[in-house]
Amino acid sequence: MKSCSNTEVRRCRPLLGTFVEITATGLDEGQIGRAIEAGFDAIERVQRLMSAHDPSSELSQVNEEAFLRPVKVSHETFEVLKRGISLARESAGAFDFTIAPLLARWGLLPAHLRRSGNGDWRNVQMLAHRRVRFTKPLAIDLGGIAKGFAVDEAIERLRRCGVSSALVNAGGDLRAFGPKSFIIRLRHPIQQRLLTRTLRLRDAALATSSPCFTESRLRRCPISHLINPLDGSAVTGGISVTVRAPECWLADALTKVVLTQPILATQLLAKHTSEALVFTV
Amino acid sequence: MRPTIEWVVLPAAMVSAPCATHAVQYLSVAAAQQAMFPGATLTPADRRLTDAEHKAIETASGVRGRGRQRDLKLWRVEGGGWFIVDEVIGKHEFITYALGLNADGSVKHIEVMDYRENYGAQVRDEKWRNQFRGKSHGANLKLNDDIRNISGATLSCRHLTDGVKRLLATYEIVLKH
Known part of the structure; x- marks a missing residue:
């Protein structure tokens, strides 16, 4: 059972290109420290998987190869892509994570993400066994969704560690958990x-x-x-x-x-x- | 039923009320050391960089160091590794942070220790209402009381990232040998 400790712990680290702050209460200080650590780990994992800037990320591998062959991805990346596509469908393309080539042309993303052609979210296929394929040359930037997802992942870890209340704030994108x-x-x-x-x-x-x-x-x-x-x-x-x-x-x-x-x-x-x-x- | 979108026109130039400081201390030096190197003994090894070292670090890292950053707040970790406390000043923020290095000079940990930002208050958002459905009234909160959680367009952590680059160059040039 949870203890009723009122200790509140706050930590802040530079992650996702911004300052990520985690605040949590409801356990003893050592346990909260470990819960917060687990929260930061979750965010670091999302950063490692889904950064379009980092050439060694899973997303970069998808951008590089998915037009040539289906690429197998992690649960997390698959989930974010699925949700992104579903929101693109619901918004008739007003949300579309395939804008990376345009951002690259403007110098806001690395130049190797430039593509010619008119591929969009409809050309991203989610296949069985967590594989992704592009049916046109395109490139994905998850900047509009992955930071929020990282916050959700951190909240989920904190919850599982047993904290009673938590706030994860990734440079303004934030989520509160618990009765507080x-x-x-x-x-x-x-x-x-x-x-x-x-x-x-x-x-x-x-x-x-x-x-x-x-x-x-x-x-x-x-x-x-x-x-x-x-x-x-x-x-x-x-x-x-x-x-x-x-x-x-x-x-x-x-x-x-x-x-x-x-x-x-x-x-x-x-x-x-x-x-x-x-x-x- | 309230609409799901509320439009608010903000004055482009708002008169700034007296400033409030948003200051958070996340970790003291001792707590940051304990978090990064639990149980280890850390020996203070502060030193001042020479002109030549300072210059070499700037060249190697591509990051300009300010005068006070020539005084390294440094600890040697028993069994290998370093703990460095540094500060960066950006456009909006004043930040003290700690960098933990492994014995091989790779980054073990970065923790923000102090974060400070100055704010003015809103004074002319006349349609002040507590907007989001079902939430209790918050307008009577004093700005100075508790500015803890802020949402807005993302602040970049580039100044801190640059600071870490400068410290990694410092390690290569000054501490490694």
């Missing part, structure tokens, strides 16, 4: 030092996407890491979308749909018991 209600502050999309709203989060996830984080890029040139997959244009301007969803991968991915297709997103949010807060400046 966490106070979350939202950053102003342009004036990063200003906080705009306060909300409470219990047993749910929150993710924010905004193209206006990189100020210099915003001012000088109309590209961003957020793309409307339907027309290949960059999402730019003073807008920031925060989605609350039951799980973090979903919150993470739905922010992209809200940014590009807000009307369609309304139905999708309702379907997934999620909601969005859109800030425009």
